[in-house]
Structures are given as C-alpha cells and as structure tokens.
Amino acid sequence: MDATVSIQELRTAPDHARATTLALGVLLAVFVVASFLLGPSNLSPGELFSGLLSGHGPAGVIAREIRLPRAALGIVVGAALGASGAALQGLFRNPLAEPGVTGVTSSAGLGAVLALYFGLAASSAFLLPGFAVAGALMSAGILYLLSRCGAGAMALVLSGVAIASFATALTALALSLAQNPYAMSEMVLWMLGSLKDRTLSDLAFCAPLTIAGLLLLVSASRGLDALTLGEEAAQSLGVDVASVRGRVVVGVALATGAATAAAGAVSFVGLVVPHVLRRFYGYEPSRLILPSALGGAVLVTAADIAVRLIAPDGQLLLGVVTAMLGAPFFLWLILRLRSES
Amino acid sequence: MSVAFETVSASYGARPVLSGVTARFPRGAVTGIVGPNGAGKTTLFRAALGLMKTSSGSVKVLDKALPQWSREGLARSIAYLPQGSDAHWPLQARQLVALGRLPHRAAFASLSSVDWIAIDEALVRCDARQFGERRMDQLSAGERARVLFARALATAAPILLADEPAAYLDPAHQLRLMELLREEASRGTAVAVTLHDLALASRHCDQIVVLDRGQVAGQGAPEAALSDAALARVFGISAMHTPDPAGGRAALTPWTRL
Numbered sequence: 001m002d003a004t005v006s007i008q009e010l011r012t013a014p015d016h017a018r019a020t021t022l023a024l025g026v027l028l029a030v031f032v033v034a035s036f037l038l039g040p041s042n043l044s045p046g047e048l049f050s051g052l053l054s055g056h057g058p059a060g061v062i063a064r065e066i067r068l069p070r071a072a073l074g075i076v077v078g079a080a081l082g083a084s085g086a087a088l089q090g091l092f093r094n095p096l097a098e099p100g101v102t103g104v105t106s107s108a109g110l111g112a113v114l115a116l117y118f119g120l121a122a123s124s125a126f127l128l129p130g131f132a133v134a135g136a137l138m139s140a141g142i143l144y145l146l147s148r149c150g151a152g153a154m155a156l157v158l159s160g161v162a163i164a165s166f167a168t169a170l171t172a173l174a175l176s177l178a179q180n181p182y183a184m185s186e187m188v189l190w191m192l193g194s195l196k197d198r199t200l201s202d203l204a205f206c207a208p209l210t211i212a213g214l215l216l217l218v219s220a221s222r223g224l225d226a227l228t229l230g231e232e233a234a235q236s237l238g239v240d241v242a243s244v245r246g247r248v249v250v251g252v253a254l255a256t257g258a259a260t261a262a263a264g265a266v267s268f269v270g271l272v273v274p275h276v277l278r279r280f281y282g283y284e285p286s287r288l289i290l291p292s293a294l295g296g297a298v299l300v301t302a303a304d305i306a307v308r309l310i311a312p313d314g315q316l317l318l319g320v321v322t323a324m325l326g327a328p329f330f331l332w333l334i335l336r337l338r339s340e341s
Numbered sequence: 342m343s344v345a346f347e348t349v350s351a352s353y354g355a356r357p358v359l360s361g362v363t364a365r366f367p368r369g370a371v372t373g374i375v376g377p378n379g380a381g382k383t384t385l386f387r388a389a390l391g392l393m394k395t396s397s398g399s400v401k402v403l404d405k406a407l408p409q410w411s412r413e414g415l416a417r418s419i420a421y422l423p424q425g426s427d428a429h430w431p432l433q434a435r436q437l438v439a440l441g442r443l444p445h446r447a448a449f450a451s452l453s454s455v456d457w458i459a460i461d462e463a464l465v466r467c468d469a470r471q472f473g474e475r476r477m478d479q480l481s482a483g484e485r486a487r488v489l490f491a492r493a494l495a496t497a498a499p500i501l502l503a504d505e506p507a508a509y510l511d512p513a514h515q516l517r518l519m520e521l522l523r524e525e526a527s528r529g530t531a532v533a534v535t536l537h538d539l540a541l542a543s544r545h546c547d548q549i550v551v552l553d554r555g556q557v558a559g560q561g562a563p564e565a566a567l568s569d570a571a572l573a574r575v576f577g578i579s580a581m582h583t584p585d586p587a588g589g590r591a592a593l594t595p596w597t598r599l
Contacts, residue, residue: 238416
C-alpha cells in the first residue's frame with residue numbers, strides 16, 4: 001500500500017462541503033441585501049445604504065430601526081433553528097428531531113408569553129428571553145429523559161407533538177387569562193412566528209444568546225460524531241456522553257429560546273435544513289452544525305422575503321411559509337424512514 | 342496483567358449479573374469468553390470499561406485500578422467493539438474508522454498523518470480498504486461489520502474487547518477475523534472476544550473463560566475449559582470432537598442437546 005500518496009488524497013474529502021458552504025454564504029449575502037432593500041416605503045437602495053451609514057433623516061431611521069433589525073434577526077433566528085435541528089438530530093440519532101417537531105419552540109413561546117402578558121417582561125429586559133429559554137430547556141429536558149428511558153424515534157416525535165400541543169394550549173390559556181383584547185391575533189403571531197416590526201433591542205438579546213447556544217453546540221460536536229457508534233462505544237472512546245447531552249440540551253434551549261422570544265415559533269427550519277445539507281458534509285454530525293446555521297439563515301431570510309412579496313400588506317406570517325415547505329417534507333421523511341426500517 | 346477481575350460482582354437493579362467473577366485477560370493472548378445467553382459476557386466487558394458499576398471486587402486495567410484511570414487514558418488503553426454495532430448515520434467507511442482515533446486527538450484538532458496511517462492500516466487489515474470510500478448504507482452487513490471492526494483496531498490500544506464480532510460474517514471472514522485477533526495478540530495486545538460459536542472459540546483462542554449465570558464456570562486452555570462435562574453442565578449439549586489431520590487442536594462441533 002502506498003500510504004504517502006493516499007494520505008494527501010484523503011485529506012481532501014470527496015464530498016462537496018466547501019462548494020456547499022460557499023454557495024450558502026453567497027445565497028445568504030444576496031438574500032440579506034434583498035431583505036434589507038425590501039419594504040413598503042419607496043426608498044432607493046442608495047438612500048437606504050447612505051441612511052444605514054449616516055443614520056440621518058427618515059431613510060436613516062427606516063434603514064437602522066426597521067430594515068436592519070429585520071434582516072439581522074432573520075440571520076440569527078435561522079442560524080439558531082438550523083443549528084439546533086442539526087444538533088438534536090445528532091444527539092437523538094434521529095432525522096425527525098427538530099426544535100419545532102419536538103415541541104421545544106412551542107414551549108419557548110409559552111415561556112415568552114408568560115413573561116410578556118403577566119408584566120414580568122416590563123420589569124427586566126432579560127425576563128422575556130429568560131422565560132423562553134426556561135420553557136425550551138424544560139421541554140428539551142423532558143424529551144431527553146424520554147429518550148433515556150428507551151423511547152424510539154417515533155415515540156420521541158409523538159411525545160414532541162404532545163408537548164407542543166400542551167404548550168400551545170397553555171399559551172392560549174395564558175393569553176385568555178391575561179385579558180388581552182388582542183389575544184387571538186397575538187396567539188397566531190406566537191404560533192406562526194414573524195420578523196415584522198422587530199427592533200434593535202430584540203436583536204440585542206437574541207444574538208448573544210444564540211451565539212452562546214451555538215458555541216455550546218459546536219463544543220459538543222465531536223461527541224455527536226462518536227454517538228454515531230452508539231452511547232457505549234462513544235463512552236469507550238473517551239466521550240463524556242452526559243456532558244455532550246447537557247451541552248446540546250442547554251445549547252438548543254438557549255438558541256431556540258432566544259429565536260422564539262424574538263420571532264415566535266418558526267417551525268420546520270431545523271428539520272429541513274440539516275436533512276438537505278447532510279449529504280454534502282459526509283453525514284458527519286460535527287461538520288453539519290455550522291453549515292446548518294448558515295442554511296437556516298438562508299431559509300428564514302428567503303422565507304421572510306417571500307412573506308413580503310406574497311402579501312405586501314404584512315398579513316402573511318413567516319411560519320406559514322416555513323410550514324408550507326416543511327410539513328410536506330416531514331411527511332415524506334416519515335414515509336422514507338418507514339420504508340427503510 | 343492487562344485486565345484483571347478480582348471477585349467482581351455487579352447487578353442490574355436487584356438482578357445480579359456477575360457474582361464473584363475472577364478472570365484475567367493476559368497480554369499477547371486471545372481470551373475467548375463463552376456462555377449461554379444472559380451469562381454476563383457483555384457485562385464483564387462493561388465492567389472493564391467502567392460503563393457498569395460493580396458492587397464489590399476490583400477491576401484492574403494495566404495493573405492500575407479502574408477508578409484511578411482518566412476517561413481519556415482508559416479510552417486510549419481499551420478499544421471496545423460493542424455487540425450489534427452499527428452506524429447511525431451513513432458515514433463514509435473511512436470516516437467511520439477515523440472515529441477510532443478520537444481518544445488520540447486533542448479537542449478540535451484534525452486528523453494527523455499518524456491518524457491517517459492507523460486508519461488505512463486498520464482498513465487494510467480488515468480487508469475493507471477497497472470500500473473505504475463507500476458510505477456505510479451502501480455496504481452489506483458483513484462489510485459493515487468489517488469496517489466497524491477496523492474502527493476498533495484504528496485506536497491501536499493495548500487491550501481489545503470485541504463483543505460478538507463474528508455474528509454477521511461469512512465463514513471465510515470469520516476465520517479472517519480470528520486470524521486478525523491472533524495477529525493483534527502477537528503484537529502484544531490483550532484480546533478478549535465473546536463468541537457463541539464454540540468451534541471458533543475452541544480452535545482459535547489461547548484461553549477460554551466460561552461464564553454461566555454470572556459466575557465463572559471454567560477457565561483455562563480450550564480443551565480443559567470446554568470439556569464434555571463443562572459443555573453438558575453449562576450449555577446442556579454434547580459435542581463431537583474431530584481430530585485435526587494436520588496435528589492441531591481437535592475440532593469441536595456442538596452435536597446434540599442433552
């Protein structure tokens with residue numbers, strides 16, 4: 001065997017990882033600029049960009065206070081959901097695991113609603129995302145415990161459905177009890193998610209929490225690779241499986257909780273993105289996390305553009321578009337998994 | 342002594358799975374562990390890896406008590422191939438074997454030349470290099486088993502514990518597997534392997550540990566440990582012995598149920 005030659009050959013893995021990452025980066029740049037330029041006010045790109053730089057005049061206000069937060073939140077929310085999906089799928093070794101399907105997003109939404117409508121959010125800016133993260137943590141923890149008790153792929157998804165319904169019901173109850181005249185429309189907003197009318201302060205709490213969550217997920221990535229061989233083999237390879245599990249559950253809760261506190265429950269992003277990208281990254285869980293963040297950002301930004309193009313009056317919600325893409329995909333995935341087993 | 346169990350007992354909840362087991366896996370030898378289903382063969386491995394809490398007795402790995410080992414140090418010392426291993430994601434075979442190098446890699450470090458050579462060598466030794474570039478889901482069960490075995494070899498640990506590695510292999514690859522275990526042992530590795538196939542165990546192992554309901558029912562050279570009396574008592578079978586015309590060990594074939 002000619003080891004010297006093969007080592008050089010092997011280092012360039014025969015998949016399309018680099019090209020895919022590059023393509024995602026270009027797509028994201030294009031979509032973010034498009035998202036920034038798109039809106040009801042008739043401002044030219046030149047006016048918007050100079051407004052963004054100077055901050056003066058109506059163009060400055062629109063560019064900095066409306067367009068920038070919306071475009072940037074699209075990136076952050078998408079990245080949080082995409083990476084969370086990739087990490088959950090790695091941890092549960094199940095392509096159906098995803099923050100939306102497993103009820104983590106709905107639980108985060110419940111936390112946010114509790115903080116918001118019972119006046120807690122007014123007392124401290126950290127309480128709204130804090131409650132959302134706590135909600136996400138609770139549901140991710142329950143799922144994790146179920147999986148430890150030997151719940152299989154389908155059982156996990158079904159438990160996720162139950163958790164999601166329960167959280168949604170409690171959200172509705174909370175909104176009704178809060179005697180909010182806009183309860184119904186607010187409810188829909190939380191359940192389907194939107195990036196409309198977000199402010200820089202939304203970005204200011206969402207981005208750091210998401211980054212912290214992503215760092216935790218990345219720190220668990222080698223452990224996720226080892227889990228490809230099962231828990232005992234991973235442990236025998238020196239992986240602290242309990243720590244990997246904890247990082248993923250907390251990382252997903254931070255990222256998804258922050259994203260949901262800022263944008264409501266945007267579903268299916270974490271399901272579709274890692275699944276589509278996995279083949280380009282050699283099916284290795286560790287290599288999939290950051291590209292899924294990138295892909296999630298692309299998908300959410302694109303969906304947010306679609307929302308504004310389809311219904312310029314702002315009546316269409318972000319989650320409608322992601323669910324219309326994601327739900328059929330989810331069904332197809334279930335059918336495929338059944339035919340495999 | 343590479344692995345030494347000293348009156349080890351362990352239980353799952355209230356059910357005892359190992360009671361007072363004293364056994365050794367010496368370096369440079371292939372130790373076969375046989376016993377009926379549920380005899381505690383897998384548990385013995387799990388105890389050596391620290392995956393299973395023992396209620397009494399002691400386990401020593403490379404003459405050092407198990408609690409004194411660091412997680413990473415133990416991972417570099419024992420390569421473990423669990424029973425019914427499979428890959429949960431269809432990784433490329435070579436990348437799957439690369440997971441065996443994890444104990445040698447610092448956090449976030451990429452694979453070194455030493456790693457790649459170990460991976461390639463493991464693939465060659467398992468006769469799996471020709472499908473190293475293929476994805477796990479494009480391989481047959483036997484081919485996957487060879488790749489998974491290569492993953493354990495890639496760790497290059499001084500101790501190798503393989504739980505039923507022969508289960509999905511065709512006869513030629515079963516014999517190749519036993520040769521591989523022999524090769525590993527001749528490099529100084531302590532090899533322990535659980536086998537249901539008594540013919541393979543009796544012909545290819547240096548010593549046999551017979552487990553029965555969590556206890557050691559016999560230990561020693563294959564002829565002694567797998568005597569007719571032991572086979573009758575532990576497995577409830579009788580065996581046929583066929584002399585080897587080449588002068589080697591007699592072949593043992595399970596023949597009738599008693």
